[in-house]
Amino acid sequence: MNLQLNQHRFNLKKPIVMGVLNLTPDSFSDGGQYSQIDKAIHRVEEMIEQGAQIIDIGGESTRPGSSFISADEELHRIMPVIEALPKDKYLISVDTNKPEVQTAVLKAGVHIINDIMGGNITLYQKAEQYQAGLVLMHTSSTPIDMQQKTGYDDIITEIQNYFDKRLQEIQKFNLPKVWIDPGIGFGKTLEQNLSIMRQIDRFTSDDCGILLGTSRKSWIDKLYSVDTDHRLGASLASIIMGYLKGVEIFRVHDVEESVQALDVAKQLNFTS
Numbered sequence: 001m002n003l004q005l006n007q008h009r010f011n012l013k014k015p016i017v018m019g020v021l022n023l024t025p026d027s028f029s030d031g032g033q034y035s036q037i038d039k040a041i042h043r044v045e046e047m048i049e050q051g052a053q054i055i056d057i058g059g060e061s062t063r064p065g066s067s068f069i070s071a072d073e074e075l076h077r078i079m080p081v082i083e084a085l086p087k088d089k090y091l092i093s094v095d096t097n098k099p100e101v102q103t104a105v106l107k108a109g110v111h112i113i114n115d116i117m118g119g120n121i122t123l124y125q126k127a128e129q130y131q132a133g134l135v136l137m138h139t140s141s142t143p144i145d146m147q148q149k150t151g152y153d154d155i156i157t158e159i160q161n162y163f164d165k166r167l168q169e170i171q172k173f174n175l176p177k178v179w180i181d182p183g184i185g186f187g188k189t190l191e192q193n194l195s196i197m198r199q200i201d202r203f204t205s206d207d208c209g210i211l212l213g214t215s216r217k218s219w220i221d222k223l224y225s226v227d228t229d230h231r232l233g234a235s236l237a238s239i240i241m242g243y244l245k246g247v248e249i250f251r252v253h254d255v256e257e258s259v260q261a262l263d264v265a266k267q268l269n270f271t272s
Helices: 037-051 071-084 099-107 119-130 155-170 190-198 219-222 232-244 257-268
Strands: 015-022 053-057 092-095 114-116 135-138 178-181 211-213 248-253
Touching: 015 037, 015 092, 015 257, 037 053, 037 071, 037 178, 053 071, 053 114, 071 092, 071 219, 071 248, 092 248, 092 257, 099 114, 099 119, 114 119, 119 135, 119 155, 135 248, 155 178, 155 190, 178 257, 190 232, 232 248, 248 257
Parallel strands: 015 053, 015 248, 053 092, 092 114, 114 135, 135 178, 178 211, 211 248
Antiparallel strands: none
């Protein structure tokens, strides 16, 4: 069973860095690097040492155009690592939108579910049962066709309405912590992504925190025509902007550099 976490478990030191651990063969940035358990555990330990407060584990690529995998395959990829990690030592999130996977990892002691599809009543019930935190993301559709569905009249209003509906539903449940993620790169054009980043403070709410995931994503390639190994500068610039606008969690691949950049911003009193 889970640890039946209380609210205090999520009283983390802000800004919060969430380190990405992809256990996939085809993720856009580091697919295939951590498929072996010992390498995955070493990477978790490394990210914690570098300052990550949350580890976000993913077993299915959700990059634009990626294909669906079964719940069994997803669990086959992630469960050995989840079972090997001490849940009383690390704060563990799992990036999954499948109910079967969400239930299994919550039973295994995972602390946060990160759902790119924005959650549903069943997930909220499970999160209440296990006192788990939630990250709910905005997207226009599933990864396989989301980039063909970017025709918003007003992207900011669309996202606000999307989350207003979910937060109204969530108020019926006793959940320890909820974050919303506007979904950079998920069913958005370059200009829409930039608009979201410029105005991310418009999603501020007393009912939830904001998570920003911009790290190494294709919006940088569209600006500078660079591969994933040459996107650090833009990634850091975007998280500093997010910090200035009140973002609470930053989901990143480059933990050490992101922690350093955010710490310097904090020490320079950028938000004062």
